Amino acid sequence: MLASRVMETSQQIDAYLASLPEPKQAEVRQLHGLMLADFPGARLWFSDGLNESGKVVSNPSIGYGAYTITYANGSSREFYRIGLSANTTGISVYVMGLDDKTYLTRTYGDTLGKASITGYCLKFRHLADVTLDVLQAAIRHGMSLDQTA
Secondary structure, three states, X not given: OHHHHHXXXXXXXXXXXXXXXXXXXXXHHHHHHHHHHHOOOOOEEEEOOEOOOOOEOOOOEEEEOOEEEEOOOOOEEEEOXXXXXXXXXXXXXEEOOOXXXXXXXXXXXXXXXXXXXXXXXXXXXXXXXXXXXXXXXXXXXXXXXXXOO
């Protein structure tokens, strides 16, 4: 069962990557390859961006690792730790589960390069616009919080 889910996820990721226009496809593939190399045992996720009703609620995304989101009402669900998504203006890397929503800006804001940073999202137009080592450091920090890769 697990092997079939992983295979299905990998196939969804491959189809998603193939659907992206160049040069974005090559850049997202490069980041995906780095994630697989840095975190070979991490759980893979794919979200097509649709809710239960089939309505688009977000851009498709590839996820890595796992953590449990706990909502204010006490309910919880599993979600990815790091997300990678192409969008209309570039690429977004999501670092989920940070308690301090200023951490990314304070820690990487001055050295990341030409990117916008929110509480959990690093968004940039092209991979060449950011310092790859700094981006990888932010990703590694996020994955280091992962207890259930």
